[in-house]
Amino acid sequence: MNVPADIASEGPVFGRESAGYDDEVAAYQLGFGQRPDVVVGATGPDDVRAAVRLAAGRGLPLAVQSTGHGLPGDRAGGVLVTTARMRGVEVDPGTGIARIQAGTPWGDVIREAALHGLAPLSGSTLGVGAIGYTVEGGIGLLARTYGFAADRITAAEMVTADGELRHVTAESDPDLFWALRGAGGNFGVVTSLDVELVRQPRIYGGGLYFAEQYVTDALRTWLEWTADVGEEMTSSIGLVPFPDKPVVPVPVRGRYTAHIRIAHTGSTAEGEAAVAPLRALGPCVLDTLTDMPYTESDAIYRDPPTPMAYYGTNVLLDDLDVATAARIVELTGPGSGLNCVVQISHLGGAMARRPAAPSSVGHRDARFLVRVLSRVAPGAGDAVAAAERAGHERVYALFGDRVTGIAPNFLLGGPVTAEQLRACYDEADYERLAALKAVYDPGNLFRSYHNIPPADAR
Ligand SMILES: Cc1cc2nc3c(=O)[nH]c(=O)nc-3n(C[C@H](O)[C@H](O)[C@H](O)COP(=O)(O)OP(=O)(O)OC[C@H]3O[C@@H](n4cnc5c(N)ncnc54)[C@H](O)[C@@H]3O)c2cc1C
DSSP: OOOOTTOOOSSOEEETTSTTHHHHHOOSBOSSOEEOSEEEEOOSHHHHHHHHHHHHHHTOOEEEESSSTTOOSOEESSEEEEOTTSOOEEEETTTTEEEEETTOBHHHHHHHHHTTTOBOOOOSOTTSBHHHHHHTOOOOTTHHHHOOGGGGEEEEEEEOTTSOEEEEOTTTOHHHHHHHHHHGGGTOEEEEEEEEOBSOSEEEEEEEEEOGGGHHHHHHHHHHHHTTOOTTEEEEEEEEEOOSOTTSOGGGTTSEEEEEEEEEOSOHHHHHHHHHHHHTTSOEEEEOOEEEEGGGGGGTTOOOSSOBOEEEEEEEESOOOHHHHHHHHHHHSTTSSOOEEEEEEEOOGGGGSOOSSOOOOOOTTOOEEEEEEEEOOTTOHHHHHHHHHHHHHHHHGGGGGGEEEOOGGGOBSSOOOHHHHHTTSOHHHHHHHHHHHHHHOTTOOSOSSSOOOOGGGO
16 A cells, blocks of 8 residues: 555654655564554644554554554554653642643653652553553552552543544543553553552562572562561562573573562662561572563563563462462473573452452452563564463463453563453453444454454454
8 A cells, every 4th residue: 555645644654665665664572573564754733643544544444653562462463652752741739630742652751750759550661552552451560559550540532443533431432431541452542541649659569589499488578478467568589581682680690580570669678677577588699679660660570671582471360379380380491491581470469459430450369470481583573472372371270260350561572362352351341342333333443452452343
């Protein structure tokens, strides 16, 4: 398809042959490719409307990309709206609400919020886009204290499939507002999002790293410890074969390590007391726990800031016992033949409570999230990812009927199946989302990411 001459976009428009096309479609995720027919480098809501109308008029799918952390497998054809030019955040210190533009990464929001002693419910890394993360739930560093990020959305400006720009709130459009808070990418392109911040300028946090011979002990101790910790404590454990690269701290470089990640919203003394049993479990090769401003919170996970190739799946569990957890190490540790990172996050606390205005986030009752992340070769594509999935499924088979569902945010790379998508939501909510999709996007224009097909089309 040629670049249409009449598209009313202030921002640049690219066809496959245009100079700059490859840079415009480049994503953080390197494992998969995308070759849209047309890319609209949106500068504001009018450009987004023009792109939506173009796609709808030609019966093409419309995809959105902010940072490309969530590129969902190989993507071909259609119209892509890139939002990197729509970057900005304004904080109202009176209400504690941040208005976040479509292409804003968390790092910008964290910096702006900190000027007012506030923090967003962001995740492990600064580079992830705030909108993509939030509209699918958003399980952040402080999730057990403050809940899912999606529950803090108070309003959105979004362009729906009919090409209209809507101001969506709980009062104006209760159904769309509910759907947006958990399944947002299926219902439109958000041009700006209002989210409630929290008064948490500092935290006690960081990582405890245990060498290979202590990995199983660390996992057992962490798991038992989660049974009694308060809601101020959000934590996870990573079973990580650290690469032998200069960016990795020397004590863990090239080594299989248990990495316990801590974010505590109480005082430093309370945080220190809470982690004492973990520190006592064996010699730490690296201990980075400290009082820190929230602006430094990406030091907890130390996710790589540079683009990578990865394929990640997950399951939510209602419980996890020590014996089963030990089997995870056998199945994924050195010598297992599976080259992957496993992460187990402790859920519950505020995440388990329903917000005053309901949202479509699923499986609030889950106590643990188990993620398996495989490094894949750049450009590996859907076929390689599908083969990796067999290894992931061997891990999940350990959990039997303890599995309650899947967290959509952590379906990273593709292909994502209809069955996986359905498992992201509570059963009745999935049916309601599909019915709403038939109302707001009957032609399934927004089908390029974690798609919930309209009820009529199934
Ligand atoms: C290194 C890394 C760390 C992560 N850490 C966390 C974490 O701590 N907690 C967590 O919950 N998740 C985490 N994630 C997952 C992340 O939240 C999702 O991948 C999310 O989709 C990324 O959003 P993005 O905008 O950065 O990516 P993109 O690939 O640009 O967007 C992904 C999708 O989000 C939707 N989207 C983006 N912008 C808009 C918009 N303006 N309107 C409507 N839909 C939009 C679209 O459907 C798009 O396809 C992490 C992912 C990575 C790779």
